[in-house]
Amino acid sequence: MTTATGDHIVKSYDEELQRLTGEIQRMGDLALTELEAAIAAVIERDTESAERIVKSDAEVDALELEVSHDVIRLLALRQPMARDLREVMAALRIASDIERIGDYAANVAKRAIALNQVAPVRPVYALPRLAEIAADLIREVLAAYHDRDADRALLAWARDEELDVLYTSMFRELLTYMMEDPRNITPCTHLLFMAKNIERIGDHATNIAENIYFLVHGTQIGLSRRKGDQSASVTMTAP
Known part of the structure; x- marks a missing residue:
């Protein structure tokens, strides 16, 4: 038979877990907004x-600290x-992964400030598609975390x-643009760093998807993630 005190303890604990989930959701929403605003900039x-985006990253950092404090309290009590x-x-x-996502979005914004000091280059318009996929991945893993949906997390993981x-x-x-015209080197270098930040x-x-899967099933994803990043092996021939 469950006592009133026991019910109270369970309810209180559930509320603390819900609070933790809410903090994660707010962090994720903020980081996603940072990324989308950085690309628009x-x-x-x-x-x-x-x-403004660079300054706003402090809010994500503050939420991560709040999550850390709540986790320590839950573990101790x-x-x-x-x-x-x-x-x-x-x-x-x-929370740690979302904090890093916020950092990378802020890095994109920092590079945008530098990129604005030079003439526009055409490859900049390839960046939004890259960011769109990254934003979709963030949305999917946040939704999977909210619903504790391991299957949805696995689909995002594969994407x-x-x-x-x-x-x-x-x-x-x-690289091709830089080789064609040395004047493209500076802006394209900024874009390379932006693209790498988005890939990260x-x-x-x-x-995050892996942690959701482990949370639900208590086991790691039993697959090896295929990596499509072949940039380390790219070789270019001078025209």
């Missing part, structure tokens, strides 16, 4: 907006086990290869 050559322990540890790991392939294609295109965002989204 690149396309619109909006330096003021890019500067509740001593969770089994599924409950996986819930708490997944929240800590996912990272699509992002890698597009990144490699953009990498090749930017995809990697962190897959980390």
